Amino acid sequence: MTITIDQIPCQATEGEFVLNVARRNRIFIPALCYISGCSPTLACRLCLVDVDGKRAYACNAKAKEGMNVITKTEEIEAERKAIMQVYDINHPLECGVCDQSGECELQNYTLEMGVDHQAFAIQDTHRPAKTWGKIHYDPSLCIVCERCITVCKDKIGEAALKTVPRGGEPLDKEWKEKVPKDAFAMWNKLQKSLIGPTQGETLSCTFCGECTAVCPVGALVGTDFQYRANAWELTRIPASNPHSSDCALLYYEVRHKSIQHPQETIYRVTNDIHFGTLSGAARYGYDFENTVVTKDQEAFKSVVHALQSGELKTVRFNSFITNEEAFILQKLKEKLGLRLVNPDAKAYQDFLAGFASASGKSLYGATLETLAQSDFIVSVGTALKTDAPNAGYALNNALTMNKGAGIYFHPVPDVVVSGYSKNMLSVTHKVGSEEAVLMWLLGRFGREMPASIANMLEGFLVKGTKEVSEVVKEVVTETVVDEATGESKEVEKSVTKTVTKTVEVTQNTLWETMGVEDLDESIQKLLEKKERFSLIAGEDLYAHPRAKELSKLLGLIARYTPFEVMLIPSQTNTLGVALLCELDEVKEGKVLGYNEKGDIVLSALGKGTLDMPALNQQEGTFTNMDKRVVPTNVALPYHGYCLNDVASALGIQAALTVDYTEQLPQDKGYEARPFDTLPNCFANDGTQLRGYCLHVSECTPKEELSPLHVSALDESLVYRANPVHQFSPFTNKAHQLNEAGALYVSLAFLEAKGWKDGQMVKLTNKEGHTLVVAMKADPLWEGMIPYLPTFDTKLETAPFFTGYRFAQVTFEGVSHE
Numbered sequence: 076m077t078i079t080i081d082q083i084p085c086q087a088t089e090g091e092f093v094l095n096v097a098r099r100n101r102i103f104i105p106a107l108c109y110i111s112g113c114s115p116t117l118a119c120r121l122c123l124v125d126v127d128g129k130r131a132y133a134c135n136a137k138a139k140e141g142m143n144v145i146t147k148t149e150e151i152e153a154e155r156k157a158i159m160q161v162y163d164i165n166h167p168l169e170c171g172v173c174d175q176s177g178e179c180e181l182q183n184y185t186l187e188m189g190v191d192h193q194a195f196a197i198q199d200t201h202r203p204a205k206t207w208g209k210i211h212y213d214p215s216l217c218i219v220c221e222r223c224i225t226v227c228k229d230k231i232g233e234a235a236l237k238t239v240p241r242g243g244e245p246l247d248k249e250w251k252e253k254v255p256k257d258a259f260a261m262w263n264k265l266q267k268s269l270i271g272p273t274q275g276e277t278l279s280c281t282f283c284g285e286c287t288a289v290c291p292v293g294a295l296v297g298t299d300f301q302y303r304a305n306a307w308e309l310t311r312i313p314a315s316n317p318h319s320s321d322c323a324l325l326y327y328e329v330r331h332k333s334i335q336h337p338q339e340t341i342y343r344v345t346n347d348i349h350f351g352t353l354s355g356a357a358r359y360g361y362d363f364e365n366t367v368v369t370k371d372q373e374a375f376k377s378v379v380h381a382l383q384s385g386e387l388k389t390v391r392f393n394s395f396i397t398n399e400e401a402f403i404l405q406k407l408k409e410k411l412g413l414r415l416v417n418p419d420a421k422a423y424q425d426f427l428a429g430f431a432s433a434s435g436k437s438l439y440g441a442t443l444e445t446l447a448q449s450d451f452i453v454s455v456g457t458a459l460k461t462d463a464p465n466a467g468y469a470l471n472n473a474l475t476m477n478k479g480a481g482i483y484f485h486p487v488p489d490v491v492v493s494g495y496s497k498n499m500l501s502v503t504h505k506v507g508s509e510e511a512v513l514m515w516l517l518g519r520f521g522r523e524m525p526a527s528i529a530n531m532l533e534g535f536l537v538k539g540t541k542e543v544s545e546v547v548k549e550v551v552t553e554t555v556v557d558e559a560t561g562e563s564k565e566v567e568k569s570v571t572k573t574v575t576k577t578v579e580v581t582q583n584t585l586w587e588t589m590g591v592e593d594l595d596e597s598i599q600k601l602l603e604k605k606e607r608f609s610l611i612a613g614e615d616l617y618a619h620p621r622a623k624e625l626s627k628l629l630g631l632i633a634r635y636t637p638f639e640v641m642l643i644p645s646q647t648n649t650l651g652v653a654l655l656c657e658l659d660e661v662k663e664g665k666v667l668g669y670n671e672k673g674d675i676v677l678s679a680l681g682k683g684t685l686d687m688p689a690l691n692q693q694e695g696t697f698t699n700m701d702k703r704v705v706p707t708n709v710a711l712p713y714h715g716y717c718l719n720d721v722a723s724a725l726g727i728q729a730a731l732t733v734d735y736t737e738q739l740p741q742d743k744g745y746e747a748r749p750f751d752t753l754p755n756c757f758a759n760d761g762t763q764l765r766g767y768c769l770h771v772s773e774c775t776p777k778e779e780l781s782p783l784h785v786s787a788l789d790e791s792l793v794y795r796a797n798p799v800h801q802f803s804p805f806t807n808k809a810h811q812l813n814e815a816g817a818l819y820v821s822l823a824f825l826e827a828k829g830w831k832d833g834q835m836v837k838l839t840n841k842e843g844h845t846l847v848v849a850m851k852a853d854p855l856w857e858g859m860i861p862y863l864p865t866f867d868t869k870l871e872t873a874p875f876f877t878g879y880r881f882a883q884v885t886f887e888g889v890s891h892e
């Protein structure tokens with residue numbers, strides 16, 4: 076459809092807000108409270124426009140064919156100016172020290188609207204500042220735009236903030252006559268409220284920090300950042316989240332430390348608040364750089380010699396590396412005959428191959444954008460909140476904004492995910508029964524499947540009976556006495572009553588295999604009017620004892636059901652490594668560890684034979700969960716050797732690591748694009764201008780389905796997972812995220828065992844591995860399966876998880892005496 080804004084014809088889609096149409100067409104409409112992708116709150120009223128002669132708010136007015144919008148009239152401008160005057164009432168004049176000064180939307184709009192004096196006044200209210208852990212709230216700066224509340228509810232999914240009473244004086248009636256209509260309404264509301272935690276006195280959320288990012292003034296800031304730097308002194312360096320596979324666009328904000336210490340320091344991380352979200356790890360885990368000051372020539376020579384002489388036969392590494400580094404490792408393999416061992420990426424590589432063989436496509440289809448646009452999302456095999464926070468945010472955004480519904484299949488219930496919406500069904504199935512979950516999905520949603528597959532799935536259906544209650548109408552005869560005549564007569568009357576009857580039903584035995592009650596009926600209700608389906612699958616499946624069968628099942632789901640599937644890569648660049656490296660199953664000979672244990676170690680953590688740059692010190696690209704090749708830039712200088720130096724000394728020559736960006740293999744979907752041509756931003760309409768998308772190739776799919784085989788585990792178990800801000804030793808190195816690993820347990824677990832938070836416990840597995848570790852209560856964790864992390868290098872948790880993420884252990888309390 077076409078609408079006209081300030082005489083400019085603009086294309087719009089059904090239901091699109093006028094503000095978004097204007098932004099896409101680069102037409103400026105002031106707006107303080109609206110955030111793209113969230114519901115309008117109508118708190119600021121600055122976006123007041125004239126629509127076909129009537130006042131309307133551009134953030135809330137939906138485009139209609141032929142609509143005529145005027146963004147500025149004398150009346151509108153007077154209203155906007157008065158709104159800004161109201162916002163400036165009793166706003167402290169502390170811009171000189173305020174953290175937002177220089178990028179403050181209150182400052183900007185005050186100037187933009189030409190506010191040069193204050194015509195309104197009211198007695199101020201005492202509003203003391205508060206610190207909620209990583210977040211600092213200064214109510215005296217708060218303009219109650221509600222952006223923080225909205226983003227937490229509509230994007231992040233925690234609804235951890237709400238408006239609370241301000242305790243301010245009511246407005247004098249005389250102001251109603253003197254102040255323009257919208258400015259008065261806004262003032263009236265402003266005078267009544269502040270923001271506060273939804274429950275209790277302090278925030279108890281996952282601390283993603285998105286509320287601080289969206290705050291247009293200096294009211295919500297990172298506690299750590301408060302009063303440390305001014306916005307105008309900081310240089311913004313676009314990069315990509317180095318900690319997990321969303322590789323979200325972020326900006327490292329950098330400045331010299333002080334006159335005495337001129338070294339560059341990252342002061343904070345920011346993001347594009349309209350089109351991106353950041354997890355807490357991405358936001359707070361920024362200072363993990365390697366501070367080595369010189370090139371250690373001796374160590375360098377010894378590493379090169381050990382590789383050249385054939386002393387080292389294996390490189391063991393993880394996927395917290397760039398595509399270019401993975402490509403160099405592959406070149407080293409080809410030249411020196413090394414084995415490349417990366418169990419996480421190998422499991423994913425094999426899984427992807429199985430998926431491709433059944434789906435007929437080299438890669439899965441979904442992206443975070445697909446998830447956010449869906450109205451029915453299923454998650455299987457991932458502790459979503461901690462494995463892939465941004466996928467969780469996209470899921471919540473879909474539930475909230477698209478009136479969506481979803482199912483969270485996992486052996487451990489999640490209070491945060493199930494809190495996204497009342498239409499989010501949590502199915503807590505038996506550990507190890509993921510194959511039954513996928514079979515159920517294929518059977519329930521599969522269309523036009525080959526007969527052999529359809530028949531096998533039908534085999535799970537059995538005819539049975541069940542008791543149902545039904546309300547029926549019955550005609551009864553009653554004797555009534557006519558009051559006038561005293562005569563008795565019989566009358567017929569219709570009454571309702573509830574009867575129980577036995578009906579024939581088709582039941583799916585897969586529910587029993589999952590260990591849960593039959594949920595077909597509840598799911599049928601959730602499915603009403605749903606049209607856009609996405610499926611998130613995760614790390615629990617990749618190293619599953621039945622991973623091969625699961626990968627094919629997911630391929631069949633992608634092929635025969637309406638679901639767009641996403642296979643969440645488990646580490647930052649697992650997908651890139653899986654595409655770029657020929658990986659080996661087991662090591663051979665001496666091992667060169669790259670950020671992993673080995674006989675010789677290259678370490679960006681600064682703990683090895685030879686130092687390497689950390690990911691905030693490198694130029695390069697990642698292949699993210701959207702199958703997009705995204706660039707990351709150098710935020711901090713590095714003074715040691717890098718992997719490219721080692722490769723160059725071995726005859727694999729390149730001046731810079733990023734010289735390899737354009738050489739990434741095209742048969743794996745990469746493009747011959749030089750690093751410097753890769754953009755890293757969002758366009759005005761939210762289009763991702765970030766690197767490029769991998770090309771997907773097609774192959775002939777195999778249509779086979781192995782018979783179901785589930786061996787569920789129901790003894791005492793532990794799960795491999797990290798707490799919400801941790802992904803690796805790199806997140807843990809950051810000063811705001813530094814913590815000791817523990818056995819993370821639910822409050823219910825502590826209560827059932829009669830143990831206390833902080834108490835030591837001994838874990839023993841079947842092979843006799845033991846670990847004595849402190850327990851830490853995680854209030855956001857539920858159920859009786861605790862989790863063991865991988866981020867703390869001091870905790871030897873790897874022996875417990877040789878494959879699957881769930882392991883059988885015994886727990887034994889250790890007394891302090």
Ligand code: SF4
Binds near residue numbers: 289
């Ligand atoms: S804290 Fe910031 S984002 Fe939240 S209501 Fe106040 S001004 Fe708006």
Ligand code: SF4
Binds near residue numbers: 227231235236287
């Ligand atoms: S930190 Fe994140 S989860 Fe917590 S209140 Fe802010 S937006 Fe919500």
Ligand code: FES
Binds near residue numbers: 109121122
């Ligand atoms: S942006 Fe529309 S009311 Fe604030």
